[in-house]
Amino acid sequence: SQTIHQWPATLVQPVGSPLSLECTVEGTSNPNLYWYRQAAGRGLQLLFYSVGIGQISSEVPQNLSASRPQDRQFILSSKKLLLSDSGFYLCAWSVRAPNEQFFGPGTRLTVL
Amino acid sequence: SQQGEEDPQALSIQEGENATMNCSYKTSINNLQWYRQNSGRGLVHLILIRSNEREKHSGRLRVTLDTSKKSSSLLITASRAADTASYFCATDDSSYKLIFGSGTRLLVRP
Numbered sequence A: 001s002q003t004i005h006q007w008p009a010t011l012v013q014p015v016g017s018p019l020s021l022e023c024t025v026e027g028t029s030n031p032n033l034y035w036y037r038q039a040a041g042r043g044l045q046l047l048f049y050s051v052g053i054g055q056i057s058s059e060v061p062q063n064l065s066a067s068r069p070q071d072r073q074f075i076l077s078s079k080k081l082l083l084s085d086s087g088f089y090l091c092a093w094s095v096r097a098p099n100e101q102f103f104g105p106g107t108r109l110t111v112l
Numbered sequence B: 001s002q003q004g005e006e007d008p009q010a011l012s013i014q015e016g017e018n019a020t021m022n023c024s025y026k027t028s029i030n031n032l033q034w035y036r037q038n039s040g041r042g043l044v045h046l047i048l049i050r051s052n053e054r055e056k057h058s059g060r061l062r063v064t065l066d067t068s069k070k071s072s073s074l075l076i077t078a079s080r081a082a083d084t085a086s087y088f089c090a091t092d093d094s095s096y097k098l099i100f101g102s103g104t105r106l107l108v109r110p
Helices: none
Strands: A003-007 A010-013 A019-026 A032-038 A044-052 A055-058 A064-070 A073-078 A087-094 A107-111 B005-007 B010-014 B019-024 B031-037 B043-050 B055-058 B061-066 B071-076 B085-092 B098-100 B104-109
Touching: A003 A087, A010 A019, A019 A032, A019 A087, A019 A107, A032 A073, A044 A064, A044 A073, A044 B098, A055 A064, A073 A087, B005 B085, B010 B019, B019 B104, B031 B061, B031 B071, B043 B055, B043 B061, B043 B071, B071 B085
Parallel strands: A010 A107, B010 B104
Antiparallel strands: A003 A019, A019 A073, A032 A044, A032 A087, A044 A055, A064 A073, A087 A107, B005 B019, B019 B071, B031 B043, B031 B085, B055 B061, B061 B071, B085 B098, B085 B104
């Protein structure tokens, strides 16, 4: 069966520090991969998605970036965190159709 | 703005009652999906309804879709305290993306 892992579960970082969040998927090949951010009590904002190794589409211009170095690995990064980067970050995967998405447990990021 | 908008934003019911949540969207879709999120957790897929379907059932869940009105509803029958969560609709327009609504927070009181 397929599983999706995210780490760390929680993270507290100072403003201006770098960020690296990792997401890995097991049990499937060539998945579509997604990074979302969720503000408290709000819906999901799509940040990046990837349909293959090295292929990244950005939805929101900001100081975050994403990379997909391996088929089932998706990394969210920042060189310098802002206070506004605080939130709940969710990784998800899907197959092309019907695009039912499967979510990881999330990373709670607090930037101080 | 979000493609899908849920209504109401929050709903409080007694255990055993039915809960109905609505979702409206703006553009043509390939399918519409409903997800559930427990506090502080990832989302869990509940049910998918295709654009050529009008109603779908899964256990205590019933979803309807009216493409002429660009709206969908999720009915949870005989609610339980464990149904307390946020519920999101998401629309798929055949691109690689899902567009999520802002969610309905459901509280089921024991």
